[in-house]
Amino acid sequence: MPTQPDGSLSSVAWAGDGDPGYLLRPSPDSERFFAELAAGHFVLRCCPSCSRSRYPHAPVCPYCGTEGHEWRPAPPDGTVLSWARCHLEFVPEFAPLLPYVLLDVQMTAGVRIIARLAPGEPEPFTGMEVRLAAERWPGGAAVPIFVAAAQAAE
Amino acid sequence: MTSGPDIAIAGVGLVGVGAFEGESVASVASRAVGAALADCGLARADVDGLFPHIGQPRGLDYDEIARLLALNVEVVMQPWSHGRFAATVLGAAWQALRLELVTCALCVAVWKPGGRRAGGASGAMFAETLREGGGPHAETPWAGAVAPVFGAALATRAYFERHKLDLALLGAIPVAQRKAAQRNPVALMRKPMSPADYETARFIVEPLRLFDCSVPAGIGAAFLLTTGERAAGLRQPPVYIRGWQGIHGGPDEYIFGHPGLGIDQANVFDYRPAGAGEPVFGRAGVSPADIDALYCYDAFSPQVLWTLERFGYCDPGEAAYFVQDGRIEIGGDLPVNTSGGHLSEGHSNGWGSFAEIVAQLRGQAGDRQVNGARLAQWATTLGDSVIFGADAA
Numbered sequence: 439m440p441t442q443p444d445g446s447l448s449s450v451a452w453a454g455d456g457d458p459g460y461l462l463r464p465s466p467d468s469e470r471f472f473a474e475l476a477a478g479h480f481v482l483r484c485c486p487s488c489s490r491s492r493y494p495h496a497p498v499c500p501y502c503g504t505e506g507h508e509w510r511p512a513p514p515d516g517t518v519l520s521w522a523r524c525h526l527e528f529v530p531e532f533a534p535l536l537p538y539v540l541l542d543v544q545m546t547a548g549v550r551i552i553a554r555l556a557p558g559e560p561e562p563f564t565g566m567e568v569r570l571a572a573e574r575w576p577g578g579a580a581v582p583i584f585v586a587a588a589q590a591a592e
Numbered sequence: 593m594t595s596g597p598d599i600a601i602a603g604v605g606l607v608g609v610g611a612f613e614g615e616s617v618a619s620v621a622s623r624a625v626g627a628a629l630a631d632c633g634l635a636r637a638d639v640d641g642l643f644p645h646i647g648q649p650r651g652l653d654y655d656e657i658a659r660l661l662a663l664n665v666e667v668v669m670q671p672w673s674h675g676r677f678a679a680t681v682l683g684a685a686w687q688a689l690r691l692e693l694v695t696c697a698l699c700v701a702v703w704k705p706g707g708r709r710a711g712g713a714s715g716a717m718f719a720e721t722l723r724e725g726g727g728p729h730a731e732t733p734w735a736g737a738v739a740p741v742f743g744a745a746l747a748t749r750a751y752f753e754r755h756k757l758d759l760a761l762l763g764a765i766p767v768a769q770r771k772a773a774q775r776n777p778v779a780l781m782r783k784p785m786s787p788a789d790y791e792t793a794r795f796i797v798e799p800l801r802l803f804d805c806s807v808p809a810g811i812g813a814a815f816l817l818t819t820g821e822r823a824a825g826l827r828q829p830p831v832y833i834r835g836w837q838g839i840h841g842g843p844d845e846y847i848f849g850h851p852g853l854g855i856d857q858a859n860v861f862d863y864r865p866a867g868a869g870e871p872v873f874g875r876a877g878v879s880p881a882d883i884d885a886l887y888c889y890d891a892f893s894p895q896v897l898w899t900l901e902r903f904g905y906c907d908p909g910e911a912a913y914f915v916q917d918g919r920i921e922i923g924g925d926l927p928v929n930t931s932g933g934h935l936s937e938g939h940s941n942g943w944g945s946f947a948e949i950v951a952q953l954r955g956q957a958g959d960r961q962v963n964g965a966r967l968a969q970w971a972t973t974l975g976d977s978v979i980f981g982a983d984a985a
Contacts (some may be wrong), residue, residue: 461733465724493857494725500843500857520753520855522745523798524736532736537798540737542730542746542855550857552746553735564753581734 446478447514450556450573450583458531459577467495470509475572476580480514482547483507493549514570515587516543519550521562541584543568553582560586596690598820598984600830603632606947607812609778609938611705617652618660620812621702625661628814632826634696639816641667641694643685644701645677645941650810651703667694674720674728676839676847676889678942679976683836685817697817701943704810729847730856740847741805744892745797747848747855751894752799754853755909759799761916763790765893765928766803766935768921773932775922775960776948780807780938804893809938813947820984831953832981834967835876840975847973848894850901850908867904872969876979880904883979884965885952886926887945889972890933896920898973927962945970953982 452458464472474481482491485499486506498505520542527533539555539562555562556571567587572580605627612620629636642665647653652660654668669684671677678701685697721731721738730743737743752759767787773779785803793802823830846856852863868879880903888899897911905926906914914920920928931937931948938944949968951957957965971977 458734461738463722463733467724496725520746520750522742522749522800523795524742525795525798528738529733529736535736537795538736540732540735540742540746540797542750552730552732552737552856564749583735 447475447480448569448571448585449478450571450585452573452575453557454531454535455533456531457576458529459575459579461529461531462575462579462581467497471495472579472581474509475582476578478572480512480570481509482512482549484510491547491549493551512545512547516545516551516568516570516584518542518562518564518566518568519544520564521555541568543584545570551582553584556583556585559584560588596692598832599686599689599817600820600823600832600984601815601950601980602818602823602826602830603628603634603816603828604947604950605629605631605814606778606944609780609809609811609940609944612810612812617650617702617704618656620810621652621657621700621814622661624702624812624814625698625700628698628816632816632823632828634816634818634826636662637664638696639663639698640665641685641688641697643668643681643697643699644670645681645699645943646673646675646701646703648673650706652700657700663698665698675891675939675941676972676974678889678946679836679970679972679978680839682815682833682946682978683838683976686833686836689817689819695818695822699815699817701811701813701815701940705808707808726856740891741797741800743846743855744848744894745800747846747853748892748894749799750853750855751849751897752912755912757909757912760791761912762804762893763787764915765890765896765920766790768915768918769890769929769933769935772922772927772930772960773936775958776931776937778944779932779936780809781932781936800892803935806891806934806939807936809940811938811940811943813940813943815946829954829982831950832984833978834878834981834985835872835874835977835979837870837872837875837975837977839972845974848892848898849973850898852908863901863908865901865904865907870903870977872971872977872979876967876981877985878967878979883926883967883969885930885949885962885968886928887933887949887968887970888929889942889974890929890935891939893935895973896928899971902973902975903969903971903977922960922962930957930960930962942970949980953980
């Protein structure tokens with residue numbers, strides 16, 4: 439699935455057990471990010487001075503040191519820098535997903551995002567083109583997850 | 593080195609690495625402190641500075657240690673309860689002695705295991721994992737990455753792919769450290785480990801296998817530091833703190849990988865180690881070639897590679913070859929983690945290695961003894977380091 443016609447992110451259904459909602463604890467700095475994601479939008483804090491985006495959602499630009507931020511839409515595209523596959527149950531809600539793949543993705547927006555590769559996606563590799571999607575949890579929360587860009591374009 | 597008296601470790605009490613089931617942490621601390629005092633002949637009343645590492649809930653906080661162990665101290669420093677601060681705690685004691693704020697500093701490394709699971713004890717609800725900006729090892733709980741092993745696995749793959757290395761090279765590290773642990777009665781894991789045992793072990797977080805991950809443990813250890821002059825008049829040969837440098841933080845720093853590898857948000861760049869240019873070497877008046885044995889924070893086996901590369905023993909990508917053919921074993925060119933380290937002795941947050949360094953530099957390491965060991969280095973992937981010497985500067 440490509441990005442939706444209205445520019446919103448594609449959705450991935452939660453395939454684990456129960457609701458892992460307790461693992462998501464938005465802070466005053468990150469709640470906007472997760473709220474926008476639940477609404478289908480990928481936004482990042484950007485520097486009002488040098489315009490570069492940052493992640494995590496820090497109060498100061500890590501590049502130029504300017505305080506303050508503006509939330510701006512960001513392209514959901516990225517490239518896999520590294521990946522790992524979890525074989526051990528650490529969290530019961532994730533047990534049905536084992537073995538699940540974790541990606542470290544260089545986003546075209548400049549930041550890196552660590553998130554899972556969605557279930558059923560092709561075997562990961564370094565350099566794989568991916569696209570950020572919203573994984574929808576039973577309690578209504580949404581978190582970043584990646585899908586293969588090639589598959590997303592079909 | 594900057595001015596101030598020479599400082600030395602005068603006494604060590606290591607009462608065990610393990611779970612200490614059925615014993616209170618205060619009792620373990622009491623035994624460790626008693627053993628350190630007996631080791632060097634100092635008295636409880638001599639101690640005027642207290643430097644505990646891990647506090648509650650696994651260990652004891654400074655006020656409990658003072659109250660429960662009948663100590664009366666006037667300088668205290670207790671960091672965030674995280675393993676990385678071993679050299680920071682030792683360094684705080686060293687600094688207080690150098691500044692002559694105290695005359696006898698007690699470092700307490702006593703705590704119970706934090707968990708029983710390979711890959712990092714923390715768990716999903718560990719406070720550090722839930723930090724606002726993410727965990728210190730790039731823990732991302734909502735992605736199922738709730739322990740340090742996830743970030744270590746990402747860095748391991750990036751490192752081996754970046755430098756076009758075969759992942760099988762990693763096995764030489766746990767195998768070497770297990771061989772050392774077999775000579776260490778304190779070590780938790782002493783069963784022989786062959787290269788085949790390593791290669792067939794299950795994945796925890798691929799590409800890291802069970803034996804790439806440290807053995808969860810507690811420790812009971814205490815260290816007494818004083819001036820070199822005073823230590824020389826006590827029961828044991830002094831082990832001098834010759835040089836120290838602290839943990840680095842900033843945009844180039846991520847705990848796993850050599851600098852420049854660029855995991856999590858860390859910058860990507862072409863890293864060349866400063867080698868003897870690292871301040872710790874200048875402060876000690878030595879270079880990497882002078883070091884007789886190296887000790888590092890080995891929560892995961894690849895950290896040995898990244899430490900070798902950070903401190904100039906190898907260029908980036910070369911350490912995976914350097915560690916082969918017994919080179920890091922006792923009797924090799926550069927023995928590494930000769931107690932078995934976190935991978936086999938048990939995850940003591942570095943203090944098992946400090947005790948080992950003292951034993952080695954006193955010439956008391958028995959059949960683990962590195963011949964002619966006069967200088968040993970502790971170094972980590974966060975950039976902190978201590979150089980210890982059997983001789984004063």
